[in-house]
Amino acid sequence: MEPHSSVLFLLGASHHTAPLAVREKLALDDARAAILATRLQQTPGVREFTLLNTCNRVEIYGVAQNADALSALQNALCETTGVSRAEFESAGFLRHNHDTVAHLFSVASGLDSQIVGETEILGQVKEAYDSALARRWTGPVLNRVFQKTFQAAKHIRTHTGIGAGQLSVATVAVDLAGRIFGDLTDTKVLVVGAGEIGLKTVQAFQSRGAGSITVASRTLAKAEEAAALAGGWAATLADLPDAVAGADIIASSTSSPDYVLTRDLIAASVKRRPARPLFLIDLALPRDIDPAAAQLANVFLYNLDDLAEIAEENLAQREAEVAKCRAILAERTAALWPQVAHSLGHL
Numbered sequence: 001m002e003p004h005s006s007v008l009f010l011l012g013a014s015h016h017t018a019p020l021a022v023r024e025k026l027a028l029d030d031a032r033a034a035i036l037a038t039r040l041q042q043t044p045g046v047r048e049f050t051l052l053n054t055c056n057r058v059e060i061y062g063v064a065q066n067a068d069a070l071s072a073l074q075n076a077l078c079e080t081t082g083v084s085r086a087e088f089e090s091a092g093f094l095r096h097n098h099d100t101v102a103h104l105f106s107v108a109s110g111l112d113s114q115i116v117g118e119t120e121i122l123g124q125v126k127e128a129y130d131s132a133l134a135r136r137w138t139g140p141v142l143n144r145v146f147q148k149t150f151q152a153a154k155h156i157r158t159h160t161g162i163g164a165g166q167l168s169v170a171t172v173a174v175d176l177a178g179r180i181f182g183d184l185t186d187t188k189v190l191v192v193g194a195g196e197i198g199l200k201t202v203q204a205f206q207s208r209g210a211g212s213i214t215v216a217s218r219t220l221a222k223a224e225e226a227a228a229l230a231g232g233w234a235a236t237l238a239d240l241p242d243a244v245a246g247a248d249i250i251a252s253s254t255s256s257p258d259y260v261l262t263r264d265l266i267a268a269s270v271k272r273r274p275a276r277p278l279f280l281i282d283l284a285l286p287r288d289i290d291p292a293a294a295q296l297a298n299v300f301l302y303n304l305d306d307l308a309e310i311a312e313e314n315l316a317q318r319e320a321e322v323a324k325c326r327a328i329l330a331e332r333t334a335a336l337w338p339q340v341a342h343s344l345g346h347l
Helices: 020-026 030-042 067-081 085-091 097-108 120-134 140-159 169-181 196-207 220-228 237-245 263-271 291-295 304-345
Strands: 007-014 046-053 057-064 093-096 188-192 212-217 233-236 249-252 278-282 299-302
Touching: 007 020, 007 067, 007 097, 007 304, 020 057, 020 067, 020 085, 030 046, 030 067, 046 067, 046 120, 046 140, 057 067, 057 097, 057 140, 067 085, 093 097, 097 120, 097 140, 097 304, 120 140, 140 304, 169 196, 169 249, 169 278, 169 299, 169 304, 188 196, 188 237, 196 212, 196 220, 196 249, 212 220, 212 237, 220 233, 233 237, 237 263, 263 278, 263 291, 291 299
Parallel strands: 188 212, 188 249, 212 233, 249 278, 278 299
Antiparallel strands: 007 057, 007 093, 046 057
16 A cells, blocks of 8 residues: 555455354444444544445445554454454455455445345445445545446346346245255245345245245234235244244244344254254344254254355356356446546545
């Protein structure tokens, strides 16, 4: 970095570099995101920033005046999340300038996702940017970069087949259930969590012909709203012991910081049912289902990283589309970077 030039940077960690256990530590709930944002605002030399926080990544995009600011940012992220500096350095990354633009383009287009081609990430990037814009965390550099990012992602969706089949964590999870159970008509499905992923999971199970779907949420009203999409039943988290005992497939995606389905709860519920398999899919980060549950007889547990491996099997069929996308994004990155570099030079 030249001594008098500002730098466009990316500091973060993702599924490419950090195992699930570290991503859980780094995950920012609303309270920690607010604390980190305050720290960033108070860090000398940080001119602009945006926080992107999803199941697969925590990334800070911004503009800094010097290397000291970047070191302070890393300290702020580690102290806010409780991840040691050494742990972060083995699981995180720092990128500058052109590489930051290229990475953001790839992320927003779904090319950097665990499930390549998934569409949710573009909405998450837009939400992160809109939040930063509303709070005046961004400025001329990030505003230009993010607007060009959305244009690039839209172009990718329109002119390539990378998103064919509406890939998402929910659809991959339901496809996995279909592989194991075959016809889902007679299976009893329990979806825990009625947020965006929960709703998509309900819709995906319904589209695959699942005959019985129950939705459990912290509030009964949200569960009823989600269950209505599939003509199913609603429950609260207090009803989980009974709901688990009656389920064949459970997909969980709440925002709880603690396990919603503990090993003891699952063990007690399994004892109440015939000796038939219980298929658990944990779509949450931090995880909803205690990993120790996988040690129970007839219990089979899959998490986000497992689903990514399954999705990888299907990626070979779309390699040509991925290559096409990368070529388009490389061209657009090359066109945008000189404009951004010019703006940085005048800060």
